[in-house]
Amino acid sequence: MNPQPLVSVIVPNYNYAESLDLCLRSILDQTYPNVEILVVDDCSTDQSIAVAETLGVRVISTGVNGGCGQARNIGAANTSGELLCYVDSDLVMAPDAVANAVRLLARDSTIGAVCGIEDPEPLLHDTAVARYRGLQYHYWSISSEGDISFLFPAVCVIRRDVFDEIGPFNPALRQTEEVDYGYRLTRRYRMVLTSDVHGRHDHDHELRGLLRKLFHRGRLRIPLYARARRFSKGFETASRAGGSLAAFAVLPALVAPLLFGPWAAVLPAGLLVTSLALDAGMYGFVRRRHGVAFLVFFAGLHFVVNVTITLGVATGALQWLGSRTFRGLYDASFPVDGRQVRGAM
Structure with a gap:
């Protein structure tokens, strides 16, 4: 890998204008110098595109709302970096997040992807539910630090050659594409979760939405686990x-x-x-x-x-x-x- 490889920071976005400005400013403020930024907008109906363009960030549209998996694939196809850095549009990265991920990947060629850990404090909506979710997600993440088997996509960096070898995200999966991708990647490479890469996330702040998401994620994991014949390594101890x-x-x-x-x-x-x-x-x-x-x-x-x-x-x-x-x-x-x-x- 080059000493300072180009990192393509890809931000899938759907109606997150409220946090997108903070997200993009955190990317622009990274200490790592060799970065290109692309927002892949999944047909937002809010002011997301205007927010990105005001900051001078390139935006492309998915054309049809297809979910995060499709947006990540389009981002990879329209960038040229040796490393792909995916950042959710409701997450603010620490200033050294990209630099630390590049360092970890350069140090160990067996690692195909590096995933970051979300801070315990919510980014915007400081409700009791958001505080619960931030603390729970952070603790489960920090206690899983090390080798994992499903992707933490809110902030992660994947080697381009690994992405090309493993193939794109499955766009048919709307809520478990990251678990599926992690299983495919870890058949051939290590994937590491590290607190050296971290950021603050706008966690779920309404109980109904959080419970609905967790219910469907649990439901949709069953055919994957049955197919893979093993549970994920990380959260699900x-x-x-x-x-x-x-x-x-x-x-x-x-x-x-x-x-x-x-x-x-x-x-x-x-x-x-x-x-x-x-x-x-x-x-x-x-x-x-x-x-x-x-x-x-x-x-x-x-x-x-x-x-x-x-x-x-x-x-x-x-x-x-x-x-x-x-x-x-x-x-x-x-x-x-x-x-x-x-x-x-």
């Missing part, structure tokens, strides 16, 4: 899966005291304690940063999140059993007869 299952099991266990008497209340209580204990490090992290009062809110919301994720997974399992189309959702991303079959562009 055995203890966290157990914590989600234990939280979900609390609900049916609440009938035990009605059936067997008050002593049976030990069953739901024990399941709840088990769910909390399986992610005790995260709860300690939250208490140290925000105190006991916020921890109580955080734990209650995380219980709801655990139940939602488990419901999504259960729904996905039922769909996988009953729908051939759903079972084949990721077929285009996996090798067939020794060939890499790519999703349609």
Whole structure:
């Protein structure tokens, strides 16, 4: 790799005018000198294009709203950097993020991609839900630092030759394209999550939207895991899966005291304690940063999140059993007869 390779910073965007100015200014302020910037606008209906053009940043349109995967592919096709840096349009990078990613990739040729960690504080919408999401996502990320198996696309840098070899993102996938891409990439290269690359994200700040997203992500992972025959390396540890299952099991266990008497209340209580204990490090992290009062809110919301994720997974399992189309959702991303079959562009 060249000593100072050109880095193509690609910003997929759909209706994020509110944060796009901050995002692009953070790219323009990077300490790394050899950068080109491209905003790929996915047919926004707000002032996103005007925001980018005011800062002198090149913008191209996807033509048809096709999701982040398609926007990332179009960005790669319209840039020339030796490295591709993807940055979500609602994220502000630390000034040395690109420089640190370049350094890590130059140091180890076995690494195909470097992913960054999101700061615990939300960028714009400082609601209680956003604070929950920022703390939860940051802790799960920082505790997964090192080799991972699914892409963290909010800020990541991929070698161009690796991207060309692995192929584009599957544009048919709207919510799990990064997990799919990570599986494909880590068949041949290492992928590293590091706090040396970080930024502040505009986290989900409304409960309904957050739960809907987590439900569908859990549901849509099932055919991928069944196809790959392994779970992701990173977020989805055995203890966290157990914590989600234990939280979900609390609900049916609440009938035990009605059936067997008050002593049976030990069953739901024990399941709840088990769910909390399986992610005790995260709860300690939250208490140290925000105190006991916020921890109580955080734990209650995380219980709801655990139940939602488990419901999504259960729904996905039922769909996988009953729908051939759903079972084949990721077929285009996996090798067939020794060939890499790519999703349609």
